Structures are given as C-alpha cells and as structure tokens.
Amino acid sequence: MTTETSMLDKFEEKIRKEIKIEPRDWMPEKYRKTLVRQISQHAHSEIVGMLPEGNWITRAPSMRRKVALLAKVQDEAGHGLYLYSAAETLGTTRKEMTDDLHTGKAKYSSIFNYPSLTWADIGAIGWLVDGAAIMNQVMLCRTSYGPYARAMVRICKEESFHQRQGYEIMLTLARGSEEQKAMAQDALNRWWWPSLMMFGPPDHESKHTAQSMAWKIKRKTNDELRQQFVDATVPQAKLIGLKIPDSDLKWNEEKGSYDFGEIDWDEFWNVVKGNGPCNKERLNARVKASEKGQWVREAAAAFAEKQNQRKAKKEQVA
Amino acid sequence: MQSYTKYSPELEYVLRIADNSLIMGHRVSEWCGHGPVLEQDIALTNIALDLLGQSRMYLQYAAELMGGEETEDSLAFLRDAMQFRNCLLVERPNGDFAHTMVRSFLFDSFHYFFTKELLNSSDKRLKDIAEKSLKEITYHRKFSAEWTIRLGDGTEESHNRMQNAVDELWPYKGELTHPDSLDKKMAKKGVGVDLKKIEPMVGEFVGQIMDRAGLKTPQDVYMHRGGKEGTHSEHLGFILAEMQFMQRAYPGQKW
Ligand SMILES: [Fe+2]
Ligand SMILES: [Fe+2]
Ligand SMILES: [Fe+2]
Numbered sequence: 001m002t003t004e005t006s007m008l009d010k011f012e013e014k015i016r017k018e019i020k021i022e023p024r025d026w027m028p029e030k031y032r033k034t035l036v037r038q039i040s041q042h043a044h045s046e047i048v049g050m051l052p053e054g055n056w057i058t059r060a061p062s063m064r065r066k067v068a069l070l071a072k073v074q075d076e077a078g079h080g081l082y083l084y085s086a087a088e089t090l091g092t093t094r095k096e097m098t099d100d101l102h103t104g105k106a107k108y109s110s111i112f113n114y115p116s117l118t119w120a121d122i123g124a125i126g127w128l129v130d131g132a133a134i135m136n137q138v139m140l141c142r143t144s145y146g147p148y149a150r151a152m153v154r155i156c157k158e159e160s161f162h163q164r165q166g167y168e169i170m171l172t173l174a175r176g177s178e179e180q181k182a183m184a185q186d187a188l189n190r191w192w193w194p195s196l197m198m199f200g201p202p203d204h205e206s207k208h209t210a211q212s213m214a215w216k217i218k219r220k221t222n223d224e225l226r227q228q229f230v231d232a233t234v235p236q237a238k239l240i241g242l243k244i245p246d247s248d249l250k251w252n253e254e255k256g257s258y259d260f261g262e263i264d265w266d267e268f269w270n271v272v273k274g275n276g277p278c279n280k281e282r283l284n285a286r287v288k289a290s291e292k293g294q295w296v297r298e299a300a301a302a303f304a305e306k307q308n309q310r311k312a313k314k315e316q317v318a
Numbered sequence: 319m320q321s322y323t324k325y326s327p328e329l330e331y332v333l334r335i336a337d338n339s340l341i342m343g344h345r346v347s348e349w350c351g352h353g354p355v356l357e358q359d360i361a362l363t364n365i366a367l368d369l370l371g372q373s374r375m376y377l378q379y380a381a382e383l384m385g386g387e388e389t390e391d392s393l394a395f396l397r398d399a400m401q402f403r404n405c406l407l408v409e410r411p412n413g414d415f416a417h418t419m420v421r422s423f424l425f426d427s428f429h430y431f432f433t434k435e436l437l438n439s440s441d442k443r444l445k446d447i448a449e450k451s452l453k454e455i456t457y458h459r460k461f462s463a464e465w466t467i468r469l470g471d472g473t474e475e476s477h478n479r480m481q482n483a484v485d486e487l488w489p490y491k492g493e494l495t496h497p498d499s500l501d502k503k504m505a506k507k508g509v510g511v512d513l514k515k516i517e518p519m520v521g522e523f524v525g526q527i528m529d530r531a532g533l534k535t536p537q538d539v540y541m542h543r544g545g546k547e548g549t550h551s552e553h554l555g556f557i558l559a560e561m562q563f564m565q566r567a568y569p570g571q572k573w
C-alpha cells in the first residue's frame with residue numbers, strides 16, 4: 001500500500017540506515033522545502049561572496065596573487081553553479097531561486113555584507129570565512145540528500161585550498177613590515193566576530209536545527225561547529241603572532257577546548273535584517289548584473305530559436 | 319627602479335606582446351562577479367586568467383632581458399603609462415557586454431594569427447610562450463566569434479548594440495596589424511611576426527564572422543595609433559592607478 005504513511009516510513013528508514021535520498025525518491029514536502037531553502041541560500045552565498053573578494057582582483061599586489069585570487073573567485077562561481085544544479089533536482093529552477101535573491105526573499109550568508117577594505121582582508125576572508133565554511137561543509141558531505149552531499153565533496157576540496165591560501169597571505173603579512181602586520185591585525189579584528197556569527201544563532205534560538213538534525217541534513221549544531229572553528233583557528237593565529245580580538249578567550253583544560261566571549265547577536269540580527277555595512281551594495285550589484293544581462297540572455301535564446309528553425313527547415317528540404 | 323626611456327628593440331618587442339595580454343586581461347577580469355549569466359562570468363574569468371598567465375610569461379622574459387632587479391611585478395606595477403606598449407584597443411573600457419565581446423573578437427582574431435606566426439620565431443623563448451598559449455587563444459577566438467554571431471543575429475536590441483560597438487571600436491583595429499619600424503625590423507630578423515602577412519588573414523576571418531553575424535563593416539574609418547609606441551589614451555592612467563595602487567602605496571614590500 002503506497003499511502004503517505006508507508007512512504008514516510010520508507011523515507012525515515014532510509015534516513016536511519018544512512019541511505020541517501022535521491023531526487024526521484026518520495027520525500028516529505030517539508031524536507032524538500034528545507035533543502036531548497038538551504039541549498040539555494042548556500043548557492044547565493046557563493047555568488048554574493050564573489051563580490052567582496054572580486055573587489056581586489058584589479059588591485060592585487062603581485063601578479064602571482066592576482067592570478068590566485070582570480071582563480072579563487074572563479075571557484076566560488078563554480079560552487080554556485082553546482083549548488084544551483086543540486087537545488088534544481090528538487091524541482092525549483094535557477095531563475096526562481098535568483099529571483100528570490102534579487103527581491104530579497106532569499107537570504108545569503110551575512111558575512112558578505114561586510115566590506116573588504118585592505119589587501120589583508122583577502123587573507124582574512126580566505127583564512128576565516130572559507131575556514132568557517134569548511135567546518136559546515138565537511139559536515140554537509142554526509143548530508144542525507146544525495147546531490148547536495150556529492151556537490152559538497154567537490155566543493156570542500158577547493159574550499160580547503162582557499163583556506164590555506166588565505167592563511168598564507170596572512171602569514172606573509174604577519175612576517176612582513178610593521179605596516180603589513182598592522183594591516184593583518186586590523187583585518188583579523190574586523191573579520192573575527194562576523195566569522196563566528198557565520199554558524200548562525202545559538203542552538204537554543206535556532207528554529208531549524210532540531211528538524212534538520214533529525215533528517216540528517218545537518219549533523220552538528222551551530223554551537224558545536226562554532227566551537228570546532230574556534231579550537232582550530234586560535235592556534236593558527238598564535239602561530240603567526242596575531243591576536244584574536246577577544247579578551248575572554250581562554251583555554252579550558254577541563255573541556256579540552258577554548259572558552260570565548262559573548263557574540264553580539266544584536267549586530268548579527270541587524271545585518272540579517274539588511275542593516276550591515278554592504279547589504280545594499282551587494283544586492284544592487286547582483287540585481288544590476290542580472291538587469292544588464294537581460295538583453296544578452298534574450299538574444300542568446302532568440303538566436304538558439306532561429307538556429308532550431310533553420311535546422312528544421314533544412315531537414316524538411318532534405 | 320631604472321629609467322625606461324629607452325628599450326632595446328628586443329625588449330620593446332616583448333613588452334608589446336606582454337602588455338597586450340596584461341591590459342586585456344585586466345579589462346576582462348573587471349567582469350568577474352558581474353557577468354550577464356553565471357556560465358559567462360566563469361568563461362570570462364577563464365579568459366582573463368589565460369591572458370594574465372600569458373602576460374606573466376612574457377613579463378618574466380622581459381625582466382630577464384633587462385637584468386638587474388627587474389621582475390614581472392616591477393614591470394607590471396612600477397612602469398608609468400608612457401612605458402607601456404599595449405595597443406589602444408585593449409585599454410578601451412568594458413562598456414556593455416556587446417562592447418566587451420567586440421573588443422575581444424577584434425583582439426582575439428589578431429592575437430590568434432599573431433601567436434600562430436610567432437611559433438616560427440627564431441627567438442626560442444618567444445616561440446615557447448607562443449606554443450604554450452596558442453591553445454588558449456584558439457579557445458578565446460572561438461568564444462568571442464561565437465558570441466559575435468549570437469548577439470549580432472539575436473534580437474534587434476542585441477544587433478543594434480553590437481553594431482554600435484563595432485562602429486565605436488573599429489578605429490582601434492588598425493593598430494593591431496599596422497607594422498611600424500620596430501615591427502618591420504623584428505620581422506626581418508626572424509624574431510617577430512610579419513604583420514603584413516597576417517593582416518589579410520585577420521581581415522578575412524573578421525569579415526566572415528561579421529557576415530554571419532549580419533554586422534556591417536565600417537568603411538573609410540580613421541585608425542588611431544600610438545599605444546605600441548607608448549602614447550596611450552586617458553584610460554590607461556586609470557587602469558594603472560588601480561592596478562598599481564598597492565605597490566605604489568607600500569613600496570618595496572613582499573606580498
Ligand atoms: Fe565556495
Ligand atoms: Fe561555500
Ligand atoms: Fe571558497
């Protein structure tokens with residue numbers, strides 16, 4: 001009997017047995033919706049994330065750095081593409097998703113609403129922002145939805161390369177002149193707290209966490225991932241002689257991990273609501289790219305249509 | 319930094335090639351994150367990466383020819399406008415996607431035949447770099463030619479935008495294949511490309527694509543020149559102000 005309940009049983013059994021859910025499998029509507037929201041939000045983050053770093057391509061300080069940065073930003077575009085494709089397997093088109101981004105209905109990671117002010121920000125973004133993203137994405141390689149998990153495996157390899165590249169920029173600055181050191185420290189000061197916010201609200205306030213954990217979309221809570229990131233990153237900062245801007249940061253022997261200061265959640269919610277330093281610029285840049293590309297997309301479609309007609313005519317004659 | 323008022327002919331020639339790829343790569347890289355379609359954003363970034371990669375090989379060679387402390391970075395970031403040797407076409411602003419595509423189409427058409435001829439150079443290093451980059455340039459030419467056809471033969475709007483871009487950029491086409499005394503000298507030596515030889519090949523290819531795109535070839539156009547000799551348009555100064563900002567603001571540091 002293929003009633004809703006028996007399908008649900010089958011679905012839940014798969015989740016229990018760690019069998020991936022595939023596009024043609026039956027799934028609860030809420031599971032589908034949660035995934036579309038999460039994957040498209042992730043895709044938008046990759047695309048909007050191109051902007052703060054893209055800012056520095058034309059100003060990179062050496063040819064080697066310029067080419068590496070350009071390749072990195074291009075990787076992010078590629079991630080966006082895989083993720084849109086993964087979300088499309090759930091029955092939503094890329095156009096629907098990007099329309100939601102442009103109208104402000106869909107969100108993207110708030111971290112990209114902060115400005116990249118100096119070259120050191122390129123180092124800090126790679127080290128911290130890609131670093132935080134990896135914590136999340138390594139977990140998502142085991143997410144229950146097959147296409148999402150597989151996209152993540154590809155993406156994670158590149159993200160860890162980005163993280164090392166960013167850290168290496170910071171290392172070079174930290175070992176450089178006084179000016180360069182100050183630039184690196186300033187970037188760390190500005191990016192540290194927003195990076196911690198990337199993991200989302202604390203567990204007791206996170207409205208999606210419990211259900212997502214039950215469906216094995218998520219495997220770790222926001223707070224667990226945040227702790228993991230702090231523990232991995234603090235020693236890296238020490239190693240290059242930079243100071244984490246948190247006076248409450250302390251090793252906790254008992255826990256075997258770091259205690260850290262209170263996150264300013266007012267700032268977090270403010271940026272989410274659109275009041276970050278660059279929310280308007282970022283969204284405008286995407287809307288503008290889309291509007292300016294409208295005639296190009298129309299022309300490409302019109303040309304493809306003409307080609308089809310020409311082909312059909314030829315076949316008729318033949 | 320040494321003065322660049324005089325280059326040896328060999329060096330001057332290498333810089334011409336290097337600067338074409340560098341400035342063109344810079345312009346194309348300005349699209350990154352702002353392309354009309356995600357796939358095209360990625361493709362343009364790919365092309366920018368290729369061009370910048372080529373410019374690095376040529377600049378490294380130029381730095382070796384100069385000796386001393388010169389590096390690809392001192393050449394890219396510490397020369398002033400009159401010391402650059404790129405053609406005027408590549409410094410033209412991106413404009414809309416039509417302008418970018420027409421600029422690429424004109425440049426790539428030239429760049430392809432130029433690089434193919436450079437395979438015969440008696441200068442081993444130039445020959446090697448040409449060999450390494452020809453495959454990329456072949457792809458660039460295919461990409462920009464296809465878009466020229468697609469947009470020229472797309473909608474009325476795209477056609478008009480393309481024709482407009484062709485009309486605006488055509489006056490910068492001549493310099494690409496017009497040989498000056500250095501071009502002639504280097505061709506005669508067997509080091510450089512005989513521009514007179516490739517001019518009809520470039521012309522034929524451009525003409526074919528323009529026909530298929532339904533675009534009209536501008537007639538009796540005055541051709542601007544000067545970039546190759548170091549007399550540039552106002553645009554180059556702004557490109558350099560942006561590109562060289564870090565090295566100018568923080569001289570002598572490692573990044
Ligand atoms: Fe990414
Ligand atoms: Fe990501
Ligand atoms: Fe990344």
